[in-house]
Amino acid sequence: GAVVSQHPSRVICKSGTSVKIECRSLDFQATTMFWYRQFPKQSLMLMATSNEGSKATYEQGVEKDKFLINHASLTLSTLTVTSAHPEDSSFYICSAYAGGADSGNTIYFGEGSWLTVV
Amino acid sequence: GQNIDQPTEMTATEGAIVQINCTYQTSGFNGLFWYQQHAGEAPTFLSYNVLDGLEEKGRFSSFLSRSKGYSYLLLKELQMKDSASYLCAVRDPAAGNKLTFGGGTRVLVKP
Numbered sequence: 467g468a469v470v471s472q473h474p475s476r477v478i479c480k481s482g483t484s485v486k487i488e489c490r491s492l493d494f495q496a497t498t499m500f501w502y503r504q505f506p507k508q509s510l511m512l513m514a515t516s517n518e519g520s521k522a523t524y525e526q527g528v529e530k531d532k533f534l535i536n537h538a539s540l541t542l543s544t545l546t547v548t549s550a551h552p553e554d555s556s557f558y559i560c561s562a563y564a565g566g567a568d569s570g571n572t573i574y575f576g577e578g579s580w581l582t583v584v
Numbered sequence: 585g586q587n588i589d590q591p592t593e594m595t596a597t598e599g600a601i602v603q604i605n606c607t608y609q610t611s612g613f614n615g616l617f618w619y620q621q622h623a624g625e626a627p628t629f630l631s632y633n634v635l636d637g638l639e640e641k642g643r644f645s646s647f648l649s650r651s652k653g654y655s656y657l658l659l660k661e662l663q664m665k666d667s668a669s670y671l672c673a674v675r676d677p678a679a680g681n682k683l684t685f686g687g688g689t690r691v692l693v694k695p
Binding site for chain 1: 615617619624625626627628629632671675680681682683684685686687688
C-alpha cells in the first residue's frame with residue numbers, strides 16, 4: 467500500500483537554529499501534502515497545505531515565515547522551522563493524499579518527527 | 585465552520601466491544617476517516633467511508649450516515665493492544681479537501 471516516509475524521526479536543536487523535516491511519498495505521487503503539529507494528549511492541528519509547484523496555504527495563526535514549506539517535487543515536501551524556540555518543541559506529522567480508487571481514496575501519514583528545542 | 589465531536593475517553597474490557605461515535609458539521613463532505621494513534625506515534629489509517637452504510641475490516645467496522653452527520657467506529661474482540669487514541673476526520677472539499685480532525689477518543693482496554 468501507499469507509504470509516506472518522514473525524516474528525521476527525532477531531532478534536538480539549539481534555540482535560534484533552523485531544522486528541516488522531510489516528507490516523502492514512496493510509491494505514489496502526491497500533489498498535495500499536509501503538515502500537522504501535535505502537542506501531548508491533543509489532536510492534530512493542521513499547519514499548512516503543501517501544493518507541488520506552488521506556495522503553501524497556511525492555516526490561520528501559523529507564521530509562514532517561521533514554518534517554511536517547500537514542495538519541489540511530486541514526492542517530496544519539506545518543513546523548515548526557522549529560528550526555533552523551546553515552544554516550537556512538538557510532534558510534527560506530514561500526510562499525503564494518495565488519490566484514486568486503487569489507494570482507497572485516502573490520506574496516509576508519515577511516521578512523525580519529534581522536535582526538541584533546547 | 586467545521587465541528588467534529590467525539591467522546592474524550594472510553595474504557596472497555598478485553599474481549600468486549602466498544603463503539604466510538606463521531607458527529608460532524610462541515611460545509612461540505614468528501615469522506616470520513618478513522619485513524620488509530622498510539623502514544624508517541626503517528627496515526628495509522630483504519631477506515632474510510634464516503635457512502636452511507638457499514639464498512640467492515642476484520643475486528644474493526646465503521647458506519648456512516650451522511651444525513652445525520654454521524655459515524656461510529658466499532659471495535660470487536662478488544663485486545664490490550666487496542667488501547668490507543670482513535671481519531672475521526674472529515675475531508676471537506678469546501679476547505680481544499682484537507683482533513684479536519686476531532687479531538688480524538690482515548691480508549692483504555694482493561695484485562
